[in-house]
Amino acid sequence: MNKCYFCKGATRIKNIDVDFRWGDKLYVVKNVPVEVCTQCGERYYSAEVSKRLDNLVKKTSKDQKPRQILEVPVFNWQ
Numbered sequence: 001m002n003k004c005y006f007c008k009g010a011t012r013i014k015n016i017d018v019d020f021r022w023g024d025k026l027y028v029v030k031n032v033p034v035e036v037c038t039q040c041g042e043r044y045y046s047a048e049v050s051k052r053l054d055n056l057v058k059k060t061s062k063d064q065k066p067r068q069i070l071e072v073p074v075f076n077w078q
Ligand SMILES: [Zn+2]
Pocket: 004, 005, 006, 007, 008, 009, 037, 038, 039, 040, 041, 042
């Protein structure tokens, strides 16, 4: 088990839904094993997880089909 870089709290691997942007698109990957701080909630992505997320997104248009496509409401502040 590791310690949080920010608050020194204990971190724990949790399966969470990760949302991130790639270009102008928003992606959501469900049940990603991410190390999460139990105190402040900071997330730590292992190199392996980051790489896998990268690959998922890059391959989306080819062989890996998304399980579901969500609509994301987008607003303009002004
Ligand atoms: Zn923390």
